[in-house]
Amino acid sequence: MAPPQWIIILFVFLFLISYSSAAPSSGIVGNISATEAENLPGMTHITLAGALLHGFKEVEVWVETAAPGVHTPIHRHDCEEVIVVLKGSGTLYLGSHVDDDDDGGGGTRPQEIPFHENSTVRIPPNHAHQAWNTNPHQDLHVIVIISRPPLRLWVYSDWSAPHESAKEMFPTVWDNKFLLKANANPKDDVLHHHRRHEL
């Protein structure tokens, strides 16, 4: 026996109500614990709020973990960056500004700046730098904030490499994975949006 028509109408109505209230909130509030992380060698990355995933244009927020000994490449970028250390400790290697007239990519002998749980690390824009989990006993957990996403960076082969030799990396590994999944073309909208900020 088919259900009475009013029951079908009631179900459609309830579905529409639940959908209309759930859809906006699911885009606005995300649950870190229920989000699948990108697994990279020795580290995990989750974009909490991002350009490609959520349409952000001015800020992007990540949570990352790094195993002992894991480090970023030596790199620079023109956007602002802040790292909030939730757990663990490490070292920021900080070189010179891209316009500084020196031999190396940030100077051949970068500053070594230790950071710890509850540290805030404020990276000066356009300075070569490298973050390293130098604690052999503990994973490093951080929240990373950058401006003007998606991130484009310039990577140095080592600290003695001149600034001009740094190689552009765009998009990042995780943004590229997203673009490949979404079958999108990074040469189009994303690149255009990013370059617009540099003019």
Add this chain to the structure above:
Amino acid sequence: MAPPQWIIILFVFLFLISYSSAAPSSGIVGNISATEAENLPGMTHITLAGALLHGFKEVEVWVETAAPGVHTPIHRHDCEEVIVVLKGSGTLYLGSHVDDDDDGGGGTRPQEIPFHENSTVRIPPNHAHQAWNTNPHQDLHVIVIISRPPLRLWVYSDWSAPHESAKEMFPTVWDNKFLLKANANPKDDVLHHHRRHEL
């Protein structure tokens, strides 16, 4: 007996060395635990990375706590905002976009969007909203990220107030405290910098 001249020279030299290596790192790495919080009624605020304190132009990062029942005013701003919930839970009340042609400041009946520990809350720009610690048993601890600091906001008297009636608040309470301490004039550089982004 006066100390020999070489001892004085050594001490000056050691002081200069310690100062030159400490000064950059103290500006780059800050310790949240050792930072004095602004105490406001029922809440605390620390600017981890900010426009006035650290010269940031594109992002600002805060850590805040709110006691049970404590809430922001109903407000909107044109910058992007992300809230990462470290501890506790609460409710985001989300109204309409400033350009929406409705009766109230965000609509007379805002959406109620719950958030929890490990939630990321992505606030859509130019929407009236209010964050509220609706958990009667636990303090709320959050990291807040905004773009284009320092923050300027428009405050509504209640949810039925029209968008046009919202009152500009600039600078924020904590930025104003900083400016008063620094004896600076918010009408000059800061306002100028902030308004530049709106053109």
